[in-house]
Amino acid sequence: MKKGWKTAAAIAYILAAGMVFPASAASGNIGGVQSIPDLRDYELNIPDVRWDGETGYAEWVEAEDARRYELKAHRGKTRLTTYPIYVTGTNFDLREYITQEGTYTFQVRAVYSSSHKGDWFESEEWDVDGDTAKKFRDFSGRSGSDSNLENAGQWIKDSGRWWYQNRDGSYTKNNWQYIGNKWYYFDSQGYMATGWINWKDHSYYCGDDGAMWASCWTPDGYYVDGDGVWVQGYSK
Numbered sequence: 001m002k003k004g005w006k007t008a009a010a011i012a013y014i015l016a017a018g019m020v021f022p023a024s025a026a027s028g029n030i031g032g033v034q035s036i037p038d039l040r041d042y043e044l045n046i047p048d049v050r051w052d053g054e055t056g057y058a059e060w061v062e063a064e065d066a067r068r069y070e071l072k073a074h075r076g077k078t079r080l081t082t083y084p085i086y087v088t089g090t091n092f093d094l095r096e097y098i099t100q101e102g103t104y105t106f107q108v109r110a111v112y113s114s115s116h117k118g119d120w121f122e123s124e125e126w127d128v129d130g131d132t133a134k135k136f137r138d139f140s141g142r143s144g145s146d147s148n149l150e151n152a153g154q155w156i157k158d159s160g161r162w163w164y165q166n167r168d169g170s171y172t173k174n175n176w177q178y179i180g181n182k183w184y185y186f187d188s189q190g191y192m193a194t195g196w197i198n199w200k201d202h203s204y205y206c207g208d209d210g211a212m213w214a215s216c217w218t219p220d221g222y223y224v225d226g227d228g229v230w231v232q233g234y235s236k
Contacts, residue, residue, distance in 0.1 A: 042065040042112045042116050042118075043063060043064035043065045044063045044064075044065055044066060044109070044110035044111075044112060044116070044117070044118025044119075045063060045110075045118060045119075046060050046061060046062075046063050046108060046109070046118065046121045047061040048060060048061040049106075049108060049121045049122065049123045050123060050124070051104075051106075051123055051126045052091075053126060053132075055095075056093065056094055056095035056098050056136050057091050057092065057093055057094065058073070058091060058094050058106045058108065058123065059090065059091045060090050060091070060108050060121070061090065062090050063110035063118060065110070065112050066111060066112065066118075067088075067111060067112055067113070067175075067176045067178070067183070068086055068087065068088050068111050068176070068177070068178045069086075069087045069088070069090075069108050069109065069110055069111060070084035070085070070086060070087075070108065070109050070111055070117070071084060071085040071086075071087050071092055071106060071107070071108045072084055072085070072106060072107045072108075072120075073094055073097050073104065073105070073106045073107075074104065074105050074106070074107075075097075075100065075102040075103065075104050076102055076103055080097040081097070086178055087108075088172060088175065088176075088178065089170075093168070094106065095136040096136075098128055098132070098133060098136040098137075099133055099136060099137040100128075100133050100137075101129055101130045101133050102127075102128060102133075103125050103126070103127050103128070104125070104126045104127075104128055105122055105123050105124070105125055105126070106122070106123050107120045107121065107122045107123070108120070108121055109121065112227065113226070113227040113228075115226060115227070116227065153165045153166040153167050153179075158191075161191040161192065162191065162192040162210065163186065163190045163191050163192060164177060164179060164184070164186070164192070171186070171190045172186045172190065173186055173187070173188055173189065173190045174186070174187065176199070176212075182211040182212065183211065183212040183228065184206070184210045184211060184212070185197045185199065185204070185206055185210075185212070192210040193206060193210070194206050194208055194209075194210055202229045202230065203229070203230040204224065204228045204230070205218045205222070205224055205228070205230070212228045213228060214226055214227065214228040217236060218230075221235050221236035222234070222235055222236075223235070
């Protein structure tokens with residue numbers, strides 16, 4: 001069962017241009033307040049973590065409240081990823097790291113925000129022989145040196161609207177993506193959204209540049225907390 005606000009409250013919304021706006025909030029003013037108590041719980045447990053030994057992909061089952069994942073890989077006791085890799089889906093191609101014979105594992109954790117991260121879940125060990133390592137090494141053209149992949153891609157403008165193409169050619173739809181240390185929401189067609197966003201029973205605000213706002217007042221006088229969620233009961 002999805003966990004949400006622990007205090008019951010009715011929320012009215014106005015639909016406009018595919019976005020959902022908070023229609024009203026109780027009168028009040030919290031000028032100068034730096035943070036709002038977080039009354040929500042998050043389900044960040046990952047039920048299953050596994051290797052695909054044929055493709056070299058790390059795979060896992062979606063955590064209910066995850067907005068992204070962090071991934072690390074090891075060969076024996078050697079860490080292969082200098083920093084965690086940011087992933088928005090539920091798999092990642094690790095062939096670029098599987099370049100030597102050895103025993104490989106990876107760890108993944110679900111992330112809702114910088115202040116709400118789940119536990120690390122570790123895969124079973126995968127014993128890679130020399131032939132398999134050579135196959136992946138030939139595919140990637142790498143010698144096995146460390147690197148930090150962040151699923152880098154590029155912004156593309158199409159008919160006046162922006163979308164983000166990931167390194168593998170994919171793009172996000174109906175979900176958030178973490179790009180350049182900022183959160184962006186992409187609609188059902190994959191275009192970057194601005195203004196008020198309704199997602200999983202909460203409202204968020206994204207500026208004209210698409211980046212989500214947090215711990216501040218929105219232009220129309222509502223407050224969003226450190227996770228970007230509209231806080232009911234506070235307005236200017």
